[in-house]
Amino acid sequence: MRLTIGEVAARLGVAVRTVRFWTDAGLVDPPARSAGGYRLYDPAAVARLDLVRTLRELGLGLPAVRELLAARRTVADVAAEHLRAIDAEIRLLRLRRTLLQAVYRAGTTPEEMSIVTDLAALSALSARERQQIVDGFVDRAFAGLPADAPGAGLAAPMRALPAELPDDPSAEQVAAWLELARLVADDGFAARVREMALAGAGATPEDPDPGVDAGRMQTLGRGALAGGVTPGSAAAEALVAELLDDGRPTSPGRRAALADRLATFTDARVERYWQLLGVLNGWAPFEPSVPAVEWWIAALRARD
Template identity: 55%
Template sequence: MVDTVNDDTELFTIGELARRTGLSVRTIRFWSDSGLVAPADRSTGGYRLYDTGAVARLELVRTLRELGLDLAMVRRVLARQATVRDVAAAHLRALDAEIRMLQVRRAVLRWVVRSGSTTEELRLMNKLARMSAEERQRVIDAFVSEVFEGVDPHAPGAHLAEAMSALPTELPADPGPEQVEAWVELAELVGDEGFRQRTREMAVAGARGGEQQPQGPDPERIAEHAGGAVRDGVAPESAAGGEILGRLIGPELSAEERVELADRLATFTDRRVERYWHLLGVLHGRPPMPPRVPAFEWLIAALRAHARDASAS
């Protein structure tokens, strides 16, 4: 039954309002008790009555709730403390973040289906893959801060700090299993004490000045000749290894200079550090670079093995 306050204002009971809006009586009563839709009057029997404006207000509340807004935010919108546009934009960002999270979880499941895993491996994969961008960056920043503490940011070689902190702020929109795996491996790597100590050793040595950098053969020549020796299985200490070494260094280097060069090259040669750069490349979607550390390791071994040849000559 419809009552009227005057001839121009039509009023509805909660039941009538429910039929008009499709909402349940219980929901309308709850929103009314929460102050979102206030009654315009009460009947002679004390029942709440609502005007036509309540219909539009209820439709707006329903839309905002379906967007995921809590009651406090709905109340702000209705009180015009926040515009629907601003709230929609905020929830769009939240929805985008949720979609990204679901995509990461899908990538994790793909990895599990493809490779299989133990329960512990799956737990770790989910934990690390579900980290927020801020949490992921915090892990890398803590690593870089520890490794480069006290290193002059303007010193030669100190630019490595900036390069090593270049973790993407977000995983790709639809990360592949290899990118999820790369993030997990990277997080484990920077958490390894031995890796942090080794990286700091390189950072400190690199910051001492240009004279401390290894002045050896051109890296491209090392990749060509020493890398070729690795591929062909040429032992560094063999006569053939000595011939290849002769293409990379001059005969004028003394035994002591060869050992010194080997030691300096070894300071900046580490497979795990190279792996760090590779993993960053995977996360950035860059094509993989061929590994160079094996070629440098061969050269270092060859320099030490043939140092006595130089002293005998």
């Protein structure tokens, strides 16, 4: 029994023009024609068109449908490909949901509209594009720096981004992506990182002076901040004397040299960079060291 194109369309639940398009696209053999020139489809053609409808409803494009019908690909191959596509779409939808939540919280004032713009741009970036943004920053900061130069080892860790945002990123992670993108776009920040990398070994406050215990310096500095000790006060000078009590003279020159070294290797933005990488990579958070070091810089320079 042969069916007209209208009968086929009614049976499949699609428009007549859809059946005509699939036929003209070669997804079924050319149907027979009635005496009046109307298309007539046999049961095999109807079954094949029914399969085409099912595959299209699953989201397959016409090239994939054609390859499947020609037996150049198995159903399992097509299913695996579309599972990957669906998983990617789900991840994107979850990310956009989190972004929309951030937009909702951001409001719509002129100052906050820049946040909305950044969120929209972020949702369109792939993991590779996000990595390229950070890689570009690292390349600018370390361009021409010999591999064995002091501080060159910072380059690889500063590229350490996760391959993807989590399936359901937290608001903190989304905010971290945005802040990191803004930070690495700042040429001044790249220049500061380069300055630290070129300055010499020990390019962090962790090794400020051969005669100073960095851990003790942090403990004393944090205590001074918590206690509201003002640089230059008698209490601050007592802490300076305690820190530098290693048998060497506490001369103004030594104080100034230590303060300058600390200032060279201390930048709140650099520390923030590592904090943001930690949020994105799921690293354990660490207590900021910069505030205590900045207190010491001020305390050491207070008597200049």
